[in-house]
Each structure stands twice: as structure tokens, then as C-alpha cells.
Amino acid sequence: MRKYHVGILGCGVISRTYVSDIQTFYPALHIVSCADTRAEAAANLAEAFHIPRVCTPEELLEDEDVDIVVNLTPPQMHVPLNRKILQAGRHLFCEKPFAPTLQEAEELLKLAEEKGVMAACAPDTFLASGLQSVRYYLDTGLIGKPFFVTANMTSFGPETWHPAPEAFYRRGAGPVFDMGPYYLSALTALLGPIESISAIGTSASPSRHIYVGPEAGGEIVPEVNTHVSALLKMQSGIPVSLNISFDIYRSHLPMFEIYGDGGTLAYPDPNFGGGTPQVYRKEQYTDTVYQHTPEAEERRRAFRDLPELFTRHRDYSRGIGVLDLASAIENKRQPRCGGDFLLHVTEALEGLMTASENGKAVTMRTSCARPLPLTPGSAIDQV
Numbered sequence: 295m296r297k298y299h300v301g302i303l304g305c306g307v308i309s310r311t312y313v314s315d316i317q318t319f320y321p322a323l324h325i326v327s328c329a330d331t332r333a334e335a336a337a338n339l340a341e342a343f344h345i346p347r348v349c350t351p352e353e354l355l356e357d358e359d360v361d362i363v364v365n366l367t368p369p370q371m372h373v374p375l376n377r378k379i380l381q382a383g384r385h386l387f388c389e390k391p392f393a394p395t396l397q398e399a400e401e402l403l404k405l406a407e408e409k410g411v412m413a414a415c416a417p418d419t420f421l422a423s424g425l426q427s428v429r430y431y432l433d434t435g436l437i438g439k440p441f442f443v444t445a446n447m448t449s450f451g452p453e454t455w456h457p458a459p460e461a462f463y464r465r466g467a468g469p470v471f472d473m474g475p476y477y478l479s480a481l482t483a484l485l486g487p488i489e490s491i492s493a494i495g496t497s498a499s500p501s502r503h504i505y506v507g508p509e510a511g512g513e514i515v516p517e518v519n520t521h522v523s524a525l526l527k528m529q530s531g532i533p534v535s536l537n538i539s540f541d542i543y544r545s546h547l548p549m550f551e552i553y554g555d556g557g558t559l560a561y562p563d564p565n566f567g568g569g570t571p572q573v574y575r576k577e578q579y580t581d582t583v584y585q586h587t588p589e590a591e592e593r594r595r596a597f598r599d600l601p602e603l604f605t606r607h608r609d610y611s612r613g614i615g616v617l618d619l620a621s622a623i624e625n626k627r628q629p630r631c632g633g634d635f636l637l638h639v640t641e642a643l644e645g646l647m648t649a650s651e652n653g654k655a656v657t658m659r660t661s662c663a664r665p666l667p668l669t670p671g672s673a674i675d676q677v
């Protein structure tokens with residue numbers, strides 16, 4: 295595979311994770327330039343990571359030497375900037391969410407097609423070691439036939455650590471668009487498409503105190519619900535109980551568990567690429583009927599760690615989706631984080647938002663195949 299030149303648009307908090315991970319783990323990608331409306335943010339990123347060129351956003355899009363633009367701007371900027379990137383004839387990898395509505399996502403993918411370029415979107419965590427291992431174990435029947443899933447993104451919002459938390463509470467963001475993509479992508483990548491969504495939205499408090507950054511001491515009045523509880527039905531018939539929150543300080547709810555007729559498969563957090571899957575199998579439970587031994591009793595009590603079958607880069611890593619996009623361009627195939635999968639996840643996010651705001655169940659219009667799995671032990675461009 296040839297080297298693909300990458301330009302970073304938006305040099306804020308997450309850009310450092312992208313640049314560091316791409317430079318460390320994916321030699322097929324070469325970061326050649328970075329740009330931000332805040333020139334000093336671009337200059338600081340370039341200096342910290344030895345990025346050859348610093349430029350304005352306009353210059354970045356016009357740069358013929360850039361193959362892929364990675365859009366790391368705030369969510370509300372994604373649609374207009376994605377449009378400009380595609381119009382400029384650059385391949386696009388966008389941070390989540392790609393667009394707040396299915397219609398806008400469809401328009402963007404149509405534009406990409408017209409321009410002969412490809413578009414893909416985060417999250418790419420479902421391509422990393424942890425969730426690919428979960429998929430392998432699920433598909434090989436380790437827990438039998440799945441019949442129920444619970445997914446709980448129980449967290450407190452970003453105002454205790456992010457220097458610019460206000461954008462997280464505006465329309466187009468909030469817990470649904472900020473954290474929902476990890477969970478809806480993981481669900482769809484593991485269990486296939488979603489059929490319908492019902493949800494209830496609420497907020498623990500009408501305003502949010504800002505603890506850090508230039509606006510510390512101020513208050514944010516969210517434009518969206520900061521807690522959403524939902525019930526999804528997958529096309530396979532499996533019900534999913536989903537909670538996504540910026541209102542919970544700590545919880546004992548499992549972040550991600552799949553229940554089958556032969557056991558339970560647990561994963562620590564779909565927001566993380568690295569994470570040890572765990573299993574509890576039927577036999578651990580039933581053996582004590584036949585064996586009254588301390589060993590059998592001990593086995594009955596606990597989940598067991600499962601080996602990760604892929605290379606774990608960092609627990610919290612980003613950039614594997616950009617590599618997959620480059621591989622897709624090279625091999626003229628659909629990127630795993632793009633196409634019908636991206637449209638379906640976007641529609642599910644919009645549906646979750648709509649259902650949680652007006653209380654009516656949403657029936658999904660789109661469908662998709664599960665993105666191709668990775669082969670254990672192999673780099674993306676070899677599969």
C-alpha cells in the first residue's frame with residue numbers, strides 16, 4: 295500500500311490523540327499538514343508532533359498533496375466543513391457525528407460519489423482489538439444465540455475536564471450525538487441493523503457548572519436532554535436496553551453486556567479500543583448441579599477474562615478508521631466506517647434524538663450489512 299498523506303482540520307483536544315496514534319501505529323499514513331481557525335492551535339500541534347506544514351483551513355483543502363482530510367472540529371461544524379472537504383475533492387474522515395440527520399448524511403455521501411472520493415466517520419473503536427474480539431467470540435458461538443443486550447453509557451458530562459464544554463450541550467451534540475455513536479456503532483457492527491427505537495429523554499439539572507478552562511465559573515444551559523433511556527429492537531428481534539447520560543457521577547450498571555442462551559459476554563466500554571472481553575458460560579452455572587466441589591462453586595461465581603485476538607494499540611486510541619479508509623481507497627472497496635453502515639448509524643442517532651424528544655417510537659428506514667470483520671493478527675490493509 296502506498297503512503298497516504300493526511301491533513302488535520304481542527305487542532306483541539308482530540309487531535310493530539312489522533313496525531314500521536316497515527317504517527318506511532320500506522321506508517322501507511324503520513325500527517326503532512328494541520329489547520330485550525332485558531333492559528334496558534336495549529337502551530338502548537340505542528341510543533342509538538344513535528345507536522346511539516348501549518349496552514350489555514352482554506353489552504354488545507356486546496357492542498358493537492360493531501361489525500362485525506364481528518365475533520366476534528368466541533369460537531370456543529372461537521373456538515374458545512376465535510377461539504378467543503380468533499381467539494382475540494384479530498385477523501386474525508388470525520389469525527390462523530392457525521393451529520394445530525396440522515397438526509398444531510400445522504401447528501402454528503404452523494405457528493406462524495408460525484409467527486410469520486412470516499413467518506414468515513416468515527417467512531418472506529420469497533421475496529422480495534424477489544425470489540426473485534428467480542429465479534430469473533432460472538433460469531434463463533436461462545437455464548438450461543440444472543441437474545442438481549444444492555445448498553446449503559448453512564449457518565450458525567452465533559453465540563454470537569456474539557457476546556458470548551460459548551461459545544462457538547464448544543465443542538466447536534468449532547469449525550470446522544472456525543473456518546474451515542476460508540477454504542478450504536480458497536481451494536482450494529484456486532485448484531486446487525488436496528489429496526490426501531492423508543493426513548494425517553496430527561497435532564498438531572500437545568501444548567502451545568504463549568505469547572506475548568508477559560509469559561510470556568512460560568513453556567514451552560516443545555517439545548518438538549520442530558521439523559522436518554524431507550525429501548526431498541528434489532529432487525530434480528532433482539533431487544534437492547536440503552537442508557538446514555540451526562541448526568542451520572544458513578545454507576546454499577548454494566549457498560550456493555552450481550553446475553554445468549556449459552557452465557558453472557560461483557561465488554562468494558564465501546565468508547566475504548568482496548569478492553570478485555572469477559573465471558574460467563576452456562577456450564578459455569580450448571581456444573582454445580584452435578585459437582586458439589588469448591589472448584590465448581592468458585593467457577594460459578596465469576597466472569598472469566600478472554601484473550602484479545604488482535605493487536606491492542608492503546609486502551610484509548612484513535613486512527614484505525616483512517617487507516618481503513620486509506621485501505622478502502624487503495625483497494626477500491628467501501629470503508630468499514632462509511633457507506634450504508636454510516637447512514638444507518640446516523641439515522642439511528644437521529645431516531646434516538648427524535649424518539650427521546652417527542653416520545654414516539656421511530657421505525658428505521660435504512661438497513662446495512664455488518665462491516666467486514668478483521669482477520670485476527672493481520673493489519674487492515676492485508677485483509
Ligand SMILES: NC(=O)c1ccc[n+]([C@@H]2O[C@H](COP(=O)([O-])OP(=O)(O)OC[C@H]3O[C@@H](n4cnc5c(N)ncnc54)[C@H](O)[C@@H]3O)[C@@H](O)[C@H]2O)c1
Nearest residue numbers: 304305306307308330331332351366367368369389390458
Ligand atoms: N475531546 C475528546 O475526548 C473527543 C473524543 C472523541 C471524539 N471527539 C470529537 O472530536 C471533535 C472535536 O472535539 P475536541 O474535543 O477536539 O474539540 P475542541 O474544541 O478541543 O477542538 C476543536 C477545534 O476545532 C477548531 N475549529 C472550530 N471551527 C473550525 C473551522 N471552521 N475550521 C477549522 N478549525 C475549526 C477549534 O478552534 C478547535 O481548536 C468533536 O466532534 C468531538 O465529538 C472528541
